Amino acid sequence: MAETSTYPHIEETPGVCGGRPRIEGTRIRVLDIAVLHRRGDSPADILEAYPHLTLAKIYAA
Numbered sequence: 001m002a003e004t005s006t007y008p009h010i011e012e013t014p015g016v017c018g019g020r021p022r023i024e025g026t027r028i029r030v031l032d033i034a035v036l037h038r039r040g041d042s043p044a045d046i047l048e049a050y051p052h053l054t055l056a057k058i059y060a061a
Helices: 030-038 043-049 055-060
Strands: none
Touching: 030 043, 043 055
């Protein structure tokens, strides 16, 4: 499968997460992080929920 990356830390792969943009090396979609942010979670809150991510990956999403 061919992966594409237009932004640092973001990948798209056909057949993985429906081909939607996701954080590299994970199955966490950019949309999932955006929803958390829009509901008021800070990057620190998101990092607490997903400790295997980095702040750089959260900000990239």
